[in-house]
Amino acid sequence: xxxxxxxxxxxxxxxxxxxxxxxxxxxxxxxxxxxxxxxxxxxxxxxxxxxxxxxxxxxxxxxxxxxxxxxxxxxxxxxxxxxxxxxxxxxxxxxxxxxxxxxxxxxxxxxxxxxxxxxxxxxxxxxxxxxxxxxxxxxxxxxxxxxxxxxxxxxxxxxxxxxxxxxxxxxxxxxxxxxxxxxxxxxxxxxxxxxxxxxxxxxxxxxxxxxxxxxxxxxxxxxxxxxxxxxxxxxxxxxxxxxxxxxxxxxxxxxxxxxxxxxxxxxxxxxxxxxxxxxxxxxxxxxxxxxxxxxxxxxxxxxxxxxxxxxxxxxxxxxxxxxxxxxxxxxxxxxxxxxxxxxxxxxxxxxxxxxxxxxxxxxxxxxxxxxxxxxxxxxxxxxxxxxxxxxxxxxx
Amino acid sequence: xxxxxxxxxxxxxxxxxxxxxxxxxxxxxxxxxxxxxxxxxxxxxxxxxxxxxxxxxxxxxxxxxxxxxxxxxxxxxxxxxxxxxxxxxxxxxxxxxxxxxxxxxxxxxxxxxxxxxxxxxxxxxxxxxxxxxxxxxxxxxxxxxxxxxxxxxxxxxxxxxxxxxxxxxxxxxxxxxxxxxxxxxxxxxxxxxxxxxxxxxxxxxxxxxxxxxxxxxxxxxxxxxxxxxxxxxxxxxxxxxxxxxxxxxxxxxxxxxxxxxxxxxxxxxxxxxxxxxxxxxxxxxxxxxxxxxxxxxxxxxxxxxxxxxxxxxxxxxxxxxxxxxxxxxxxxxxxxxxxxxxxxxxxxx
Numbered sequence: 001x002x003x004x005x006x007x008x009x010x011x012x013x014x015x016x017x018x019x020x021x022x023x024x025x026x027x028x029x030x031x032x033x034x035x036x037x038x039x040x041x042x043x044x045x046x047x048x049x050x051x052x053x054x055x056x057x058x059x060x061x062x063x064x065x066x067x068x069x070x071x072x073x074x075x076x077x078x079x080x081x082x083x084x085x086x087x088x089x090x091x092x093x094x095x096x097x098x099x100x101x102x103x104x105x106x107x108x109x110x111x112x113x114x115x116x117x118x119x120x121x122x123x124x125x126x127x128x129x130x131x132x133x134x135x136x137x138x139x140x141x142x143x144x145x146x147x148x149x150x151x152x153x154x155x156x157x158x159x160x161x162x163x164x165x166x167x168x169x170x171x172x173x174x175x176x177x178x179x180x181x182x183x184x185x186x187x188x189x190x191x192x193x194x195x196x197x198x199x200x201x202x203x204x205x206x207x208x209x210x211x212x213x214x215x216x217x218x219x220x221x222x223x224x225x226x227x228x229x230x231x232x233x234x235x236x237x238x239x240x241x242x243x244x245x246x247x248x249x250x251x252x253x254x255x256x257x258x259x260x261x262x263x264x265x266x267x268x269x270x271x272x273x274x275x276x277x278x279x280x281x282x283x284x285x286x287x288x289x290x291x292x293x294x295x296x297x298x299x300x301x302x303x304x305x306x307x308x309x310x311x312x313x314x315x316x317x318x319x320x321x322x323x324x325x326x327x328x329x330x331x332x333x334x335x336x337x338x339x340x341x342x343x344x345x346x347x348x349x350x351x352x353x354x355x356x357x358x359x360x361x362x363x364x365x366x367x368x369x370x371x372x373x374x375x376x377x378x379x380x381x382x383x384x385x386x387x388x389x390x391x392x393x394x395x396x
Numbered sequence: 397x398x399x400x401x402x403x404x405x406x407x408x409x410x411x412x413x414x415x416x417x418x419x420x421x422x423x424x425x426x427x428x429x430x431x432x433x434x435x436x437x438x439x440x441x442x443x444x445x446x447x448x449x450x451x452x453x454x455x456x457x458x459x460x461x462x463x464x465x466x467x468x469x470x471x472x473x474x475x476x477x478x479x480x481x482x483x484x485x486x487x488x489x490x491x492x493x494x495x496x497x498x499x500x501x502x503x504x505x506x507x508x509x510x511x512x513x514x515x516x517x518x519x520x521x522x523x524x525x526x527x528x529x530x531x532x533x534x535x536x537x538x539x540x541x542x543x544x545x546x547x548x549x550x551x552x553x554x555x556x557x558x559x560x561x562x563x564x565x566x567x568x569x570x571x572x573x574x575x576x577x578x579x580x581x582x583x584x585x586x587x588x589x590x591x592x593x594x595x596x597x598x599x600x601x602x603x604x605x606x607x608x609x610x611x612x613x614x615x616x617x618x619x620x621x622x623x624x625x626x627x628x629x630x631x632x633x634x635x636x637x638x639x640x641x642x643x644x645x646x647x648x649x650x651x652x653x654x655x656x657x658x659x660x661x662x663x664x665x666x667x668x669x670x671x672x673x674x675x676x677x678x679x680x681x682x683x684x685x686x687x688x689x690x691x692x693x694x695x696x697x698x699x700x701x702x703x704x705x706x707x708x709x710x711x712x713x714x715x716x717x718x719x720x721x722x723x724x725x726x727x728x729x730x731x732x733x734x735x736x737x738x739x740x741x742x743x744x745x
Binding site for chain 2: 099102114118122123124125126129182184185187245246250252260337338339340342346350353355356358359
C-alpha cells in the first residue's frame, strides 16, 4: 500500500489543485452554497497545510486551555484504546474450546462461534435453520431495496406481497416438501425483525389516523382517539405486553387461545401507534393555517385536503421524531422476553446459561449489542438520507 | 374425531367430551377431565418450561429442549401417546407461569416451581410429585475433606447480605450448636470470586445454583464438593390445572413410574429384556400384567414407553444435572429412599 501511494495517487491529486490558476465555475458555485471546512484552510493559509503538524497546531494546541484538553484527551485514549483493543482483538480467543478461553487474556469470541446458531435462530429445528436464515436475508434485502428511490414503483408492493408469502412458506413450511414448524419454535433474529417491522408497518398508518382523529371536529372520534393515545402513553410497554399475553387469555373461555406471537405483536403495535400519533400531530400542527384555508378555498374535500396538502408537508417535518420512534420500537422488541418469546436478546441470554460458557456472558452481550446497533444505525442513516431527499426543494 | 378402535369406555368419554367440553369443565367431574381429553384430541402435550435454566429446561446448541423438567413433559407424552416427542414447549417467565396454566395455554407446568401451600390453594392448580428437591446447601473445597455440613463448626461462610439465605445459615448453625463467621458480599460475582480465592471455607446458596457456579468458574468440578445437607426446602414440582383428576393422575403416576423403574433397576437399555421378568411388580409396571393402563386411561404399555424413551428417574437425573452433565450435582435428597434420599414411589398396582 505505502509503496503504491506516491506512484498512483500523488501526481493526480497534487497536480491540478494547487497549480490551477482559476477554479472552474462550478467550484465557485459550490463554495457559495456550502463552504466546507475541507476546502477553506488551504486558501486561508497555504503553508500550514504542507507542514505535517500544521493543522494540529492551529486547531489542537492554539491556546493553553486547548493544549491541556488535547493532552487530557490523548491520555484518556491511551488509557482506554490499548486495553480495549487487546481485549477485543489482539489477545482474544477466536475459536476452540472454553478451556482455551480460560487461558486467553482477552475476549472469548469462540462462545459466539459455538452459540451463534442458538442466538440467531433460538429453538428453530437445527437442520432447518437455513429457512429462517433465508427468510431474514430476503426480508433485509427487501427492506434495503424499498429504501432505494429507483424502486419506488407499483411493482414494489407486489414484490413485498411475494416476499411475505415466501417468508411465511419458509418459516412455517408445511408445503413444497418443507416440514411444518409451528411459530412457537421460532426465535432469535426472525422474531426481533418481524415483531419490529410489522409493528412499525401497521402502527404507522394507524398513527396517522389517530393523529387526524385527535384533531377531528367530531367529538366521538376525538374523544376516542385522545382516550386511546393517553391510555397507551400512560402505561409502560411492559404492562401492555403483560396484559396482552397474561391477562387477556384469562378473559377468554377455556380452550380458546390466541397465538402468543400475535398477542405480543398486537400489544407492540398499539403502543407504538400511540407514540407515533403524537409525533404526527406535531407535524400537523406545524402546518401554517393558511395552507388549510387555501385548500378550503379551492373547494377540496376533507380527504383531498388531508392527503394532498397537509400530510405530505406534515410527515416531511416529522421524519426525525418518527424514525426516533421506529428505532425505539425496534429496541423495545427485547422486552418480549417477559412474555416468553425468544427474541434475539433472550436467545443470547439463554446461550449464556450453559455453565461451560457462562463466564463469557460479556462477549455474548457485546455481540447482541452489535447486532442491534447495526440495525438501528442503518435506520438512522436512512432517515438522514430520506430527510435530505424530502427537503431538497425547500432548502435555502 | 377419528374413529379408531379404542376401548369402549374411552370412546364413550371422548364423545361425551366433544359434546360438552365446557359443561364438563364447569361441573368438574372426575370422570373425564377437559385437559386429559383435550390433550388426547390435539395429539400433543403443551408444556410450560423455563426460558433457559441449564439442567432443568434450556435449548441446547442445536435449539433442542433438554433438562430434568423437559424430561417430565416428555415422559407424560410417552405415557399418553407412546411418543416422547409429542410435546410442544411454551417458554415462560416467572410472572407468566401460573396464569399460563390457569388460562389453559399450557397443559402442564414443569418450570422449577417450588410447591407451597399458597400456590397450591390460591391459584387453581394442583402440584404433582416433586421431581427435584432443591434447597440451600454448602459448597466447600475438596481439599478440606468434609463429608457433612455438621463438620462446618467455626467455618467462614460466604453469603449474600439481607436475604433469607443469610437467615437460613445462622438458623442452621444455631440449631446445631455451631458457630460460623459470615463473609457478607453484596454482589454475586464478587461473592463467588471471594470464595474461589479462598477467603471463606464455604459458599452457600441453592444447591442447584452452587452446581451451576461451580461448573462455570472451576476447571475441574471435582475440586469442590457440595455437601449433602440442604437447610431449606425448595421442592420443585410439576403442576396442572385443578379440576381434572384424570390428567393429574397421569402426570403423578408417570413420574412415579420413572422412580419405580429406577428402584427395580429398569433402564431404557434393559427395559426390553425386563418384559420377561418374573417379578410381579415389574410385570404390573410394564403392563405385562394388565390393569394400570386401563385405570389411567392410557395404553397398557405406557410405563414401558416412558422408561424406553425417557429413561428412569436416575438416568434423567444423571444426564441433566448429575454426573453425566456439566453440573455434576450429587443425588443427595433426590436419591431413592433405599439409598438415603426422598424419592419414593407408592405401590403401582
